[in-house]
Amino acid sequence: MISLISSNSFSISVKDIFFDKTGSKASTTTNETVGKNNILSLKLLANSLETRLNGAASMLEFAGNLSEMRSMPNATLLNATLEGLHGIPSYSDLQKRMIAQKVISYYPEIAGISFIMPNGDTYFMEPYSLQSNQTKNNLAFRDYFMGAISSNQTYLGDIITSTSSGLKRAIIAVPVFSNDDDNNGVLSGVLVGSIDLGLLSKETQSFNLPQEQRIVYVDSKGIKIADSDKRFSINNSESFSNLNSFQYALAGKFGSTVEEVSHETMLISYYPMDAIQNRWIILLMQPVVDVI
Structure with missing residues (x-):
């Protein structure tokens, strides 16, 4: 790592x-x-x-290239739970969630990780508390999402106020492509890392x-x-x-x-x-x- x-x-x-x-x-x-x-x-x-x-971008790219993350999301489940849970349940697609949890534990600057569907719907967020507090279910309007989708490359967005935490964040977005036999190479979603800017301020003030x-x-x-x-x-x-x-x-x-x-x-x-x-x-x- x-x-x-x-x-x-x-x-x-x-x-x-x-x-x-x-x-x-x-x-x-x-x-x-x-x-x-x-x-x-x-x-x-x-x-x-x-x-x-x-380094944070490289970590997210590594995570996005793992076979577990590249497997197609459960769109049927998401359609049934998006409005109520702002994504899939906390116990669903655990392989993807566990990868996100490990990245957060390795990189303290990354305060949260989301997986966003190609249409902008939120598939999951980690920690799950971010998903529970989410106020918008579709993030297709964000510059980082549009940048990653249009370029098919890792994209660093401008500063935003997070809809889940209410804090100012910098966002790194990585497009993820499916490795399934029927959808190999097809965009399956965007893996998003939320950078904690508070740590940078504390460091600068030190x-x-x-x-x-x-x-x-x-x-x-x-x-x-x-x-x-x-x-x-x-x-x-x-x-x-x-x-x-x-x-x-x-x-x-x-x-x-x-x-x-x-x-x-x-x-x-x-x-x-x-x-x-x-x-x-x-x-x-x-x-x-x-x-x-």
Whole structure:
């Protein structure tokens, strides 16, 4: 099984970079010097998250290629139970459910796994509590489902609010193709992994940056994924799409620039992070007055 980078060792190495390079407020420090050091830190953050997202995708692809997962779902049973149970019963198609349970146990970042039928109906969710709390039985409207179906490839969706947990999640969707004799190679469904973004925020907040510094992860639409500042982390509506730094990174560039954020002049370092087919952005912001 593919394993993740240790969160503890990762956090220590990033802390060393931030506090050795950007923590000083000495008058000799310049925007250019701080910006360069910030880029090194952001590159480390980007590489680590890319590795973990790609690892989670590989795990889901491995699970989706197992013969038990590729066997045709019980559509007749689903039609009888979808409205009442939001999927099949907890004791049905246990081989698929057990595979999902094992993946979740191996990968703490994956908070839940769903199997979605080709028409968008939910076949099952694990843990089963997610299925019980589901408010929508058909997920064909989700970008991750449409992306996986149209491309026949693994797809990383933009940030959503889960209809089963109510929490912000990033979703990795993997198309699954049947291995049955009568339906070999036919799309049997989409295996979906829900990524717990709360773990990323907790990890980022563990860096204990100086209060005036802030790191945010945002998706391709400028929606916040994670925030190092606990004061802002609960503001889920905050968007960064209007920043020049965001637009530069979205175009694949990295660097530093000075611009206004909430009526304060900030030095913002930016770095793009390419994971699967999507692009996320990491921003490091600090007041200009602290680095001149």
